[in-house]
Amino acid sequence: MSESFEQLNKYQVDSLHETSEAATPEALDAVHLKYLGRKEGLLTQLLQTLPSLPPDQRKELGRKANEAKRALESALAEKKQSLESARLTKTLSETAEDLTLPGTPLVRGGLHPLTKVEEDIVAVFQRLGFNVAEGPEVETDDNNFTALNHPPDHPARDSHDTFYLKSHKDAAGAPLLLRTHTSPVQIRYMKTHKPPLYIVAPGRVFRHEAVDATHSFVFHQVEGLAVDEGISLADLKGALTLFAREMFGGSAEVRFRPSYFPFVEPGIEVDISCAFCSGKGCRVCKNTGWVEMLGAGLVHPNVLRGVGLDPGKFSGYAFGIGVERVAMFKYGVDDMRLFYENDVRFLRQFR
Ligand code: DAH
Numbered sequence: 001m002s003e004s005f006e007q008l009n010k011y012q013v014d015s016l017h018e019t020s021e022a023a024t025p026e027a028l029d030a031v032h033l034k035y036l037g038r039k040e041g042l043l044t045q046l047l048q049t050l051p052s053l054p055p056d057q058r059k060e061l062g063r064k065a066n067e068a069k070r071a072l073e074s075a076l077a078e079k080k081q082s083l084e085s086a087r088l089t090k091t092l093s094e095t096a097e098d099l100t101l102p103g104t105p106l107v108r109g110g111l112h113p114l115t116k117v118e119e120d121i122v123a124v125f126q127r128l129g130f131n132v133a134e135g136p137e138v139e140t141d142d143n144n145f146t147a148l149n150h151p152p153d154h155p156a157r158d159s160h161d162t163f164y165l166k167s168h169k170d171a172a173g174a175p176l177l178l179r180t181h182t183s184p185v186q187i188r189y190m191k192t193h194k195p196p197l198y199i200v201a202p203g204r205v206f207r208h209e210a211v212d213a214t215h216s217f218v219f220h221q222v223e224g225l226a227v228d229e230g231i232s233l234a235d236l237k238g239a240l241t242l243f244a245r246e247m248f249g250g251s252a253e254v255r256f257r258p259s260y261f262p263f264v265e266p267g268i269e270v271d272i273s274c275a276f277c278s279g280k281g282c283r284v285c286k287n288t289g290w291v292e293m294l295g296a297g298l299v300h301p302n303v304l305r306g307v308g309l310d311p312g313k314f315s316g317y318a319f320g321i322g323v324e325r326v327a328m329f330k331y332g333v334d335d336m337r338l339f340y341e342n343d344v345r346f347l348r349q350f351r
Contacts (some may be wrong), residue, residue, distance in 0.1 A: 004049065004061055011035060011042050012068040019075045025083050032076055036069065043069055110351030114220055114339050117327040118202050121222045124246040125200045128239060130224070133199040135185035137206070139177055140170040143184035148263040149302045156262050161208035163217075178206035182223035183263060186299075186318060189225065190307040195314050196228040202323070213335040220323035227299060227309065227316030233266075236296060236317035240270055244293075247326060248275040255290055264297025264318055276332065284332065291329055294321045 015035045022028045035043045047065050050058050111119070122132060135143075150157050160180035168176040185201035201223040209215045226235065237254065244252040252273055259269040272293045274285035281287040296319035301311035324336050331350070333339070338346050 002053075002057060002061075004046065004053065004057070005064070007046060008061065008065055008068060011046065012071070015043070015068075015072045016075055019072065019079050022079060022083070025080060025087070028076055028080050028083065035072055043072070108351070110347070112339075112342075112347065113327055113331065113350040114323055116350060117330065118220060118222060118323045120247065121243070121321055121323065121326065122200050122202055124243050125198075125224060125239075128198070128242065130198045130200045130226075133185055133189045133201045134203060135179070135182070135188050135201060137179055137204055138165065138168070139179040139184050141174040141177060142170065142172070143187045144177060144179050144181070147187040147303065147306050148183050149300050149306075150262045154262060156260075163206050163208055179203075180207055181205050181320060182221040183318070183320060185223050186225045186263075186303075187307060190227065190304075190309065195309065195316075196226075197316070198226045198228075200224050211337065213337065216324070216336055216340065219336075222321045222323060224296075224319040224321070225299070225316060226318075227304075227314055229314060231298075231315045231317055233268075233298060233317070236298070236319070239317075240294075240296065240319065243321075244272045247330065248272060251278065253279070259295065259297075261295055261297055263300050263303050265300045267295070267297040270294045270296050270319070272329075275329065284329070293325060293329070294319055296320070 015031065018031045018034075019028065022031055033041065035041050037044060043065060047062070047069075050062050050065075053061060126132070144162075145154075145157055146152065162180050163178040165176045165178070170176055182201050182203050182205060185199075185203070189197060189199055189201070203221065203223075204218055205221050206218050209217050211217065224239075226239070233256075237256065240254050241252075244254050252275065255271040255273075256268045257271065259267045261267040270293055271290035273279040274282060274289050274291050276282050276284045277289065279285075279289035281289050285291050296317065299316035299318050304311045304314060304316070324339060327333065327339065328336060
């Protein structure tokens with residue numbers, strides 16, 4: 001066996017060994033260059049010596065050398081692929097997101113409790129067929145008072161601590177004001193629509209009052225008005241009983257107490273049985289079993305006449321619900337200021 005054959009055997013064994021030992025694609029390239037490089041490669045050089053060998057050896061060595069070359073090439077290619085896929089797996093495992101980690105929670109907003117309660121109140125009456133009406137927060141003295149049967153010097157005006165807009169006057173020269181209740185929407189609606197009328201009017205109202213646990217200079221009401229032929233207190237009681245049960249639970253009761261509001265006759269105050277103690281008496285209802293919830297009554301004939309309706313033909317009921325009052329009662333909140341401070345720790349509880 002000639003030297004060249006021994007050389008070839010050694011190259012073959014070494015090159016395959018070095019290929020399997022190579023730990024990086026770069027190391028593989030070096031093995032490739034060492035044995036198969038176009039000028040310096042050991043196998044390349046060996047093949048270049050073929051022409052100088054005796055013909056019988058030349059043929060044999062040529063065949064073996066080409067075999068060794070092909071075997072090395074395929075070992076290199078195979079190893080290269082496995083190194084590259086190992087490198088890819090490593091990079092991915094080091095840089096990719098861990099999909100099993102818990103996600104960052106998405107903080108969702110929610111409606112303000114007063115908005116929610118206002119929407120709930122309105123929805124109850126919408127189901128009864130009431131439409132939603134709205135009026136402006138800046139009102140005329142006429143709509144806020146006079147047309148609601150408060151003549152100019154009527155003492156009931158004093159019970160509303162009114163904010164007047166001194167520099168803004170209505171057509172008659174009276175200063176405009178911030179509405180003290182949503183009742184003026186009744187007037188606006190009756191002036192522009194013909195009976196049968198069934199509306200609720202939610203909105204903000206303003207009174208010049210000091211802020212404390214149960215008072216604020218701005219708060220919310222939902223006004224209700226029904227005008228039709230043959231409307232009586234029984235219709236009012238039916239509608240308000242349904243309202244009480246929808247808002248506070250199926251066994252809620254309503255109670256009417258005589259009261260006074262200039263624009264209704266009779267005027268009544270409506271109590272709802274206490275949802276906290278089911279009428280047995282507790283801190284919330286001050287041991288009476290009842291909570292005062294809203295004002296209501298039958299629309300005063302003067303009001304109907306004032307908007308051009310014949311009180312002999314039409315009658316109606318009206319009510320005014322305090323949204324804050326309902327919200328406080330419904331959620332057991334004992335300080336109204338919490339609704340306006342907008343501390344998210346408070347608001348979050350209503351989402
Ligand atoms: N507007 C009255 C207030 O704010 C509440 C009220 C009482 C409204 C009786 C009504 C009603 O519609 O009939 O004090």
